[in-house]
Amino acid sequence: MTGIQPSxxxxxxxxxxxxxxxxxxxxxxxxxxxxxxxxxxxxIEAMRYSSLNGGKRLRPFLVVESxxxxxxxxxxxxxxxxxxxxxxxxxxxxDDLPAMDNxxxxxxxxxxxxxxxxxxxxxxxxxxxxxxxxxxxxxxxxPEAGVRLALTRALARASGVGGMAGGQILDLAGEGRFxxxxxxxxxxxxQMKTGALLRFGCIAGAILGKGSQKECxxxxxxxxxxGEAFQIxxxxxxxxxxxxALGKQxxxxxxxxxxxxxxxxxxxxxxxRVRDLLAKGDSALSIFGNRADVLRAAARFVAExxx
Ligand code: GRG
Numbered sequence: 001m002t003g004i005q006p007s008x009x010x011x012x013x014x015x016x017x018x019x020x021x022x023x024x025x026x027x028x029x030x031x032x033x034x035x036x037x038x039x040x041x042x043x044i045e046a047m048r049y050s051s052l053n054g055g056k057r058l059r060p061f062l063v064v065e066s067x068x069x070x071x072x073x074x075x076x077x078x079x080x081x082x083x084x085x086x087x088x089x090x091x092x093x094x095d096d097l098p099a100m101d102n103x104x105x106x107x108x109x110x111x112x113x114x115x116x117x118x119x120x121x122x123x124x125x126x127x128x129x130x131x132x133x134x135x136x137x138x139x140x141x142x143p144e145a146g147v148r149l150a151l152t153r154a155l156a157r158a159s160g161v162g163g164m165a166g167g168q169i170l171d172l173a174g175e176g177r178f179x180x181x182x183x184x185x186x187x188x189x190x191q192m193k194t195g196a197l198l199r200f201g202c203i204a205g206a207i208l209g210k211g212s213q214k215e216c217x218x219x220x221x222x223x224x225x226x227g228e229a230f231q232i233x234x235x236x237x238x239x240x241x242x243x244x245a246l247g248k249q250x251x252x253x254x255x256x257x258x259x260x261x262x263x264x265x266x267x268x269x270x271x272x273r274v275r276d277l278l279a280k281g282d283s284a285l286s287i288f289g290n291r292a293d294v295l296r297a298a299a300r301f302v303a304e305x306x307x
Pocket of ligand 1: 054055088091
C-alpha cells in the first residue's frame with residue numbers, strides 16, 4: 001500500500017508535466033546562446049512540434065520525484081528531467097521514421113516526418129539529442145562540476161550504444177532487418193531500449209542528491225523493475241489496448257512477428273510478472289520509508305497505464 005491517493009498522484013504528475021512543458025518551451029526557443037550562431041526556424045519548429053503539447057512526461061517525473069527523496073531543489077531536477085525528455089523525444093522521432101518503425105501517428109498527431117519530411121525529422125532528432133547534453137551540463141543543475149559530470153556520463157550511457165540506441169539495433173536485428181532474424185533476449189533488449197532511460201530517471205535523483213551507495217543501489221533496483229514493468233505494460237497494450245487512447249496504432253508487434261514479453265510469457269504470465277516487479281520495486285524502496293511513497297505510486301501508474 002502507498003500513502004498517495006490516485007487523484008493526488010495524477011495531480012503531481014500533471015504539475016510536473018506542466019512545469020516541464022514551460023521549461024522545454026523556453027529551452028527550445030529561437031534565442032541564440034553563446035557559442036551558437038543561429039537557430040533556423042524550421043528546425044526549432046520541428047523540435048517543438050515533437051517535444052511540446054504531448055506525452056505523460058513520465059521520465060522528468062521520475063527525476064523530480066527521485067530527487068525529492070533527497071530534498072533536491074525542484075528547479076534543478078526539472079532541468080535534468082527536461083534534458084532526459086529531449087532524448088526521449090528524439091528517440092520517438094527517429095523510431096517513427098520509415099527506416100525504423102515507419103509510423104504515421106504519435107501522441108495522437110501525425111509523426112514528425114509526416115508533418116514535415118524525413119530530413120527535417122532526422123535533424124530535429126539529432127538536435128534534441130545534442131541539446132540534452134547542453135542542458136544536463138548547465139551550472140543550474142548542480143553547483144558541483146563532479147555531480148554534473150556523473151549525471152552527464154550516466155545519461156550518455158543510458159542513451160548510447162550500451163543503452164537505448166544499442167537496444168534499438170538489437171530490436172531491428174530481431175525483426176530480421178539485417179538478414180535472418182537474430183534470436184532475441186527480450187529482457188536484455190528491453191532493459192536497453194526502453195529501460196535505460198527510465199532507470200536513468202530514477203538514479204538521477206540519487207546522483208543529484210549525492211545519495212549513499214546503498215541509496216543509489218536502491219534507486220537503481222527500483223528503476224530496473226519499473227523499466228521492465230513499463231515495457232511489459234507496453235507489450236500488453238499493443239495486444240489489448242485502445243488505439244484512440246494510445247494515440248498510435250496497436251497490433252504492431254504481432255504484425256512484425258516480434259518476440260515480446262507477451263509472446264514469451266503469455267498474457268497471464270506477463271501480468272504476473274508485472275505484479276512481481278511491483279513487489280520488487282517496493283522492496284527496493286523500503287530504505288526510504290514514506291519519503292518514497294510517490295515513487296511507489298509511480299510504479300503502479302506505469303504498470304496500470306492505458307496509454
Ligand atoms: C531511435 C535510437 C532510437 C531509439 C528508439 C525508445 C525507442 C528506441 C523507441 C520507441 C518505440 C516504442 C514505442 C517503445 C515502447 C516504449 C516507449 C518508449 C513508449 C513511449 O513512451 P511513453 O509512453 O510516451 O512514455 P509519451 O508519449 O507519454 O512520452
